[in-house]
Amino acid sequence: MEIKVKAPYEPLVVEVGDRTVNARINVTVDGLLNIGEACNKAANKMGALQKLHDEAQKTNDVKKLRKLNGQMADVLETAVKAGIGEESYDEIVAACGQGFEITKADCNVVMVKVFWAIFETVKERKDESLNEKAAHYLAEVDHAQTEPNTAD
Numbered sequence: 514m515e516i517k518v519k520a521p522y523e524p525l526v527v528e529v530g531d532r533t534v535n536a537r538i539n540v541t542v543d544g545l546l547n548i549g550e551a552c553n554k555a556a557n558k559m560g561a562l563q564k565l566h567d568e569a570q571k572t573n574d575v576k577k578l579r580k581l582n583g584q585m586a587d588v589l590e591t592a593v594k595a596g597i598g599e600e601s602y603d604e605i606v607a608a609c610g611q612g613f614e615i616t617k618a619d620c621n622v623v624m625v626k627v628f629w630a631i632f633e634t635v636k637e638r639k640d641e642s643l644n645e646k647a648a649h650y651l652a653e654v655d656h657a658q659t660e661p662n663t664a665d
Contacts, residue, residue, distance in 0.1 A: 521539070521540060523634050525601075525631070527627055532608035533608075536597040536598070536601035536604070537601075545642070548592075549639065551595035552595070552596070552628070552631065562581055569581060585621055589624040590602065593605075
C-alpha cells in the first residue's frame with residue numbers, strides 16, 4: 514500500500530530581481546479557513562479600490578492615486594501576512610528595495626502577484642479537500658448494503 518498526501522505547507526518562492534524569498538503557505542485546515550477569509554475580504558476591497566483608482570486616473574488626480582496606492586498596500590499586507598506570515602512579507606518588501614529603503618506601497622506590483630498566488634493555492638487546496646471528501650462519501654455509498662425489501 515502506498516499513501517501520498519500533500520504537505521500542510523505549500524512552498525512559495527518569490528523572485529524579485531536577483532533576490533529570492535522562500536516562503537510557505539499554511540494550507541492546514543485552520544490555515545485554509547483563515548487565509549481564505551482574509552483573501553476574500555482583500556479581493557472585495559481591491560475591487561472597490563480599483564474602481565476608485567480608475568476614476569482618479571481618468572481625472573489625473575495624483576494625490577488621490579497616491580492615497581489609493583497606500584490603501585491597496587494595506588489591504589495586500591493583511592492578506593499576504595495571513596498567507597505567508599509577517600517575516601516572509603517583510604523579506605519580500607526588502608527584496609523589492611534591492612538593498613535600499615522602500616515603502617510597502619512601492620511593492621504593490623509584486624505583492625499583487627504574491628496575493629493571487631496565495632489565493633489560488635488556497636482555492637485549489639479547498640477544492641481538492643471537497644473533492645476528496647465527496648469521493649470518500651461516494652465510495653461509502655457505493656459499498657453500502659441496500660435495505661432489504663420487506664414487502665415480500
